[in-house]
Amino acid sequence: MSLSLTVNGKRRTSAADPVTPLVDVLREEFHLTGAKPVCREGFCGACMVLLDDKPTPSCLMPASLAQGCEIRTVEGLGAGDTLNTIQQALEACDAVQCGMCFPGMVVTLTHFLTTSPRATRDDIRAALTGNICRCTGYERIVDAALTALAKE
Known part of the structure; x- marks a missing residue:
């Protein structure tokens, strides 16, 4: 069976x-x-990931259930090489540490x-309740989010 994903x-x-977790398809095939x-x-x-513009844990989503949906990963949030507003703010506020949690953030x-x-x-x-970070203590992440809101 072939899966067609956007x-x-x-x-x-x-x-x-079809029951392969979406995260595995994204990482290993794409x-x-x-x-x-x-x-x-x-x-x-x-x-x-964003599944039809709703945050969704891709480790729980069988890839077949994502057919017909628009999937956006962190790689697709900016415009080419230009970071989106929150990515720019996270960088400006020096909020990124080890990087494990940041794509989800x-x-x-x-x-x-x-x-x-x-x-x-x-x-x-x-809003960040479902995103665990063991490095930052969240304050710089929250500061970055407020910085991003001020720019929009």
Whole structure:
């Protein structure tokens, strides 16, 4: 069986078993390694992608269920080599540490800031509940999100 997926605006075909987790298809077949298969239980947020513009843990999503949906990975959030607003703010605020959780943080924050243009510090913290970071302590990440909101 062949799977047909739309990833970052491009139609892609996968020969993976239909129950293969989407994160594995993205990484192993399409070489989009931003989403990280860290916990494989859907609670850490490192594998987050946008599925029809909704943050979705790709480690729990069988690839076959993503057919007919628009999948956006962290690699597809900017415009070519230009980072999106939250990516720029995370860099400017020196919020990136080891990088394991950051693709998921970027995906989550891209969605959240688009849908919550008047978010407060507490709103941002609540939005990041599903994204675990062991390095940063989150304050610079929240600062970056507020910086990104101020630019939009």
